[in-house]
Amino acid sequence: MTRFPKFALAATLALATVACQDPVDKAAKARIFSPEDPPKVVASAAEKLPPEDVADNPRVARRILSMDAAEVTERLGPHTFKATVSYEWTGAPGTVTTRLNETRTFRAGPGGVSGDFHGVLENSRDQGLEVMRVGGKVYARNRYGTFRQRLRDRGIAERTRTELTGAIRDLDALFRGRLQLSPQGTVTHEGRTAWRYNVTLGPEGNTGTTPTVLPALAEPKGGRDDTTRRRLAFFENRTPKSLSGEVLVDTETSVVLKTRLDGRITVPANDAGGAAELRMVLESALSEIGQDPKLQPPENFLPDADKPQGIADALDRFGIPRNKPEGTTGPGAAQPADEPADEEGN
Known part of the structure; x- marks a missing residue:
C-alpha cells in the first residue's frame, strides 16, 4: 500500500x-x-552614429537630423537649446505677404530622459506656451497665463519637449528629406569638436527612411472647408526650390550642435488657391552643455482642476451672482404661476 x-x-x-x-x-x-x-530612448542613445558618415549614408543623416530631444539629453547631458524660426508666405502680385517669427527655448537638466526640463515657445503674434517638468511634476501655461499643475495630462510635457526641439526635423520633412550634406572638415563649438557640413538642396531619391502608408482621409459630408483644402494642397503639391546653410554635428555624441538653414518652397496654382511661395529660415544652437540649470517649480501655480467652471467661473470673476436671491423678482426671474380658479366658486 x-x-x-x-x-x-x-x-x-x-x-x-x-x-x-x-x-x-x-x-x-x-x-x-x-x-x-x-x-x-535609452537604447537609441546607445546606438553608434558615426557623424563622418552623414554625407554618404542617408539613414545615418536622417537619424541625426531627426534625433528626439530625450535622446539628445541621454547622449549629451544637461544643455540649453535656442532656436528662431521665421516663415514668410508670398502670393501673387498684389497680395499681402504673411510673416511669422518663432522663438524656442529649451533647458534640460540632468537625469536623461526622466530628468527635469523647461520649454518656452513664443511667436510674433503674442502667442506661446511654457511647460516645466520638475521632480516628476508638470506645470504649464499659455504666454500670459498663470501656471497650472497638470496631473492628468499624460504626455503633455514629453510632446512639448519633442515639438520645441524638432525644428530641423520639421524643416527636413517639409523639404521632402532633400537636405544634402557636404563635409567641410571640423570646427569647435562650445569647446567641443564638431563636423561641419554645408547644406544644399539634394535630388529626389533615397531619404534613408521607410515611407509611411496612411489610410485614406475621411471625407466630410459637406465637403472640406477652404482652409483644409489649402493646407492639403500645400502638402501634396509643395516643391522645394532652394536650400542653403550649414549644420554642425558633435564628433563624440553625433548630436546636432548648431544649425543655419534658409530655404524656399513653391506651390503651383490649384483649385484651393493661387500660386504661393514659402521662405523658411532656421537658426539654432546648443549651449551650456553639461551645466545643471537647477530648475525649480514655479513659485505660484494653480492646482489641477477636474473641469473648468466655464461661464459660471466668469460670472464669479465679474462679481455677478449665479442665483437670484430668494424673494426677488426681475426681468430674468421666474414669475409664480396663477392659482387655478375654484371650480365650485368658493
Missing part, C-alpha cells in the same frame, strides 16, 4: 522535470524573469 504513493510521487516529479526541459517553457520563463528592457 505504501509503494503506490511513492511511485505516483516519483512519476509526478519525473513529468515535471520533463516539462521544465521543454524549450517553449524555458523561453517563456526567460522572458518572464528577465530584467525589464530599458526605455526605447
